[in-house]
Amino acid sequence: MADVRNATSVTITCADCGRTxxxxxxxxxxxxxxxxxxxxxxHRSRLFDLPLACAMAIFILLPPAVFMPLLDSTIKHxxxxxxxxxxxxxxxxxxxxxxxxxxxxxxxxxxxxxxASFQIVVFLSLRWKWKVPQLGRIFxxxxxxxxxxxxxxxxxxGTVAYYRANISADVTVRVGAWCYIAVAALAFIxxxxxxxxAVWNEIFPDSVVPPVRHLASCDVCELxxxxxxxxxxCPRCGSRxxxxxxxxxxxxxGAVAAAIPLCLPAYSASIMVNDQLTGVxxxxxxxxxxxxxxxxxxxxxxxxxxxxxVIPIVELFGLLWLLARVRFPQKNGLIIxxxxxxxxxxLVRWPMIIPFIAALAAPIVDFRGxxxxxxxxxxxxxxxxxxxxxxxxxxxxxxLMWKTAGExxx
Ligand SMILES: [Zn+2]
Ligand SMILES: [Zn+2]
Numbered sequence: 001m002a003d004v005r006n007a008t009s010v011t012i013t014c015a016d017c018g019r020t021x022x023x024x025x026x027x028x029x030x031x032x033x034x035x036x037x038x039x040x041x042x043h044r045s046r047l048f049d050l051p052l053a054c055a056m057a058i059f060i061l062l063p064p065a066v067f068m069p070l071l072d073s074t075i076k077h078x079x080x081x082x083x084x085x086x087x088x089x090x091x092x093x094x095x096x097x098x099x100x101x102x103x104x105x106x107x108x109x110x111x112x113x114x115x116a117s118f119q120i121v122v123f124l125s126l127r128w129k130w131k132v133p134q135l136g137r138i139f140x141x142x143x144x145x146x147x148x149x150x151x152x153x154x155x156x157x158g159t160v161a162y163y164r165a166n167i168s169a170d171v172t173v174r175v176g177a178w179c180y181i182a183v184a185a186l187a188f189i190x191x192x193x194x195x196x197x198a199v200w201n202e203i204f205p206d207s208v209v210p211p212v213r214h215l216a217s218c219d220v221c222e223l224x225x226x227x228x229x230x231x232x233x234c235p236r237c238g239s240r241x242x243x244x245x246x247x248x249x250x251x252x253x254g255a256v257a258a259a260i261p262l263c264l265p266a267y268s269a270s271i272m273v274n275d276q277l278t279g280v281x282x283x284x285x286x287x288x289x290x291x292x293x294x295x296x297x298x299x300x301x302x303x304x305x306x307x308x309x310v311i312p313i314v315e316l317f318g319l320l321w322l323l324a325r326v327r328f329p330q331k332n333g334l335i336i337x338x339x340x341x342x343x344x345x346x347l348v349r350w351p352m353i354i355p356f357i358a359a360l361a362a363p364i365v366d367f368r369g370x371x372x373x374x375x376x377x378x379x380x381x382x383x384x385x386x387x388x389x390x391x392x393x394x395x396x397x398x399x400l401m402w403k404t405a406g407e408x409x410x
C-alpha cells in the first residue's frame with residue numbers, strides 16, 4: 001500500500017487507557033508507544049506490500065492445505081491411514097459434539113481464509129485507489145478475526161499429533177501439511193509487517209489538531225473525533241465511540257462465570273481414549289502429562305501441562321481480578337493491570353492446542369483393535385472453556401478500568 005499521506009504528527013486516543021496524545025511522523029522501522037500505558041500505537045513498516053503478498057499467498061495455499069493429504073501412517077506396511085485436515089471435521093462430529101467440529105473448521109480454515117480475503121480487499125483498494133464502500137469496517141472485521149485465526153496453534157498441535165502417531169506407526173508428512181505450515185508462517189510474517197496506523201490513515205486520516213481537550217474517540221481504530229459525541233458511530237471503522245461499560249463488562253463476566261463450572265468435566269474426564277492391543281487407556285489432561293513424562297517425552301508433557309492447565313487457570317483468575325477492578329476501581333496499579341491484560345490477550349489461544357491434538361490425532365491413529373485414538377468426553381468442555389475465555393478476553397477492555405477509576409481523561 002502507498003506511503004503514509006500526512007508526514008505531520010497525528011492525534012489519536014490510546015485504546016487501552018484512553019489517553020489522547022499526538023504521535024510524530026515516524027521513520028521506517030520505528031515504533032510509537034502510549035506515553036502512559038506503553039501500548040504500541042504505531043509501528044512504521046518498511047515493506048508496505050508484504051502484508052498484501054502474504055494475504056494473497058494464504059488465500060491460494062489454504063485450500064490445498066486443508067483438502068490435500070496431511071499425514072500418512074502405516075503399521076509394518078500392512079495397515080495404512082491417510083488424514084486430511086478436512087477429514088478431522090467429520091471425525092470430531094461423529095465422536096464428540098458438533099460445535100467442536102464446527103469450531104475446528106472455523107478456527108483452522110474458514111476464519112483465516114475470511115481474514116485473508118478481507119485484507120486483500122482493503123490493501124488492493126488502497127493500493128489502486130479503488131472506491132470501495134465501508135473499507136474501514138472491512139479492515140476492522142479483519143482485525144477482529146485475528147484472535148480467532150489459529151493456524152499457529154494447529155501447527156503445534158499437528159506436530160504433537162505427529163509424534164504421538166509415530167509411537168505405533170510410520171508416519172509420512174504429505175503436501176497438505178507443508179502447505180499448512182507455510183500458511184501459518186505467512187500469517188505470522190504478514191501480521192508482523194502490517195502497519196495498522198498507515199492503513200487506518202489511508203482509509204480516513206487521523207486528526208492533526210493537537211489534543212487540547214478530551215474528545216470522543218474510537219476504541220478500535222483509536223480515532224479522536226472533534227465533532228461527534230460518545231455513542232455515535234466512528235466515521236472511520238463504524239464501531240461505537242466511547243463505548244459504554246455495561247455492554248462490554250456483562251458479557252465478559254458472564255463468559256468467565258460460565259467457564260468455571262466446566263472445569264470439573266474438562267479435567268476429570270478423558271480428553272483422548274486410546275484403544276490398544278493391551279487394553280483401553282483413557283487419558284485426562286494431567287494423566288497425559290504423566291504418561292508422556294514416564295515415557296521420556298517430557299518436553300511434550302511440559303507443553304501440554306502449560307497449555308492445558310497453567311494457562312487456563314491463569315486466564316480465569318486474571319480475568320476475575322481485572323473484572324473485579326472494573327467494579328471496585330482503584331487508581332494504583334492501573335498500568336500493571338493493563339500490561340497483565342496484554343499478556344492474557346496474547347496467551348489466550350494457546351490452550352486450544354489440547355483439543356486440537358485430540359482432533360488431529362483421531363483420524364491418523366485409527367487402527368481399530370491395534371492402536372486407535374478417539375476424542376474423549378473431556379475434549380468438548382475443555383474446548384468450550386477456551387472459547388468462553390477467548391470471548392471474555394475479547395469483550396473485556398482495559399479502558400473500562402481506567403474509566404471507572406476516573407483516570408481516563410487525565
Ligand atoms: Zn495508553
Ligand atoms: Zn473507529
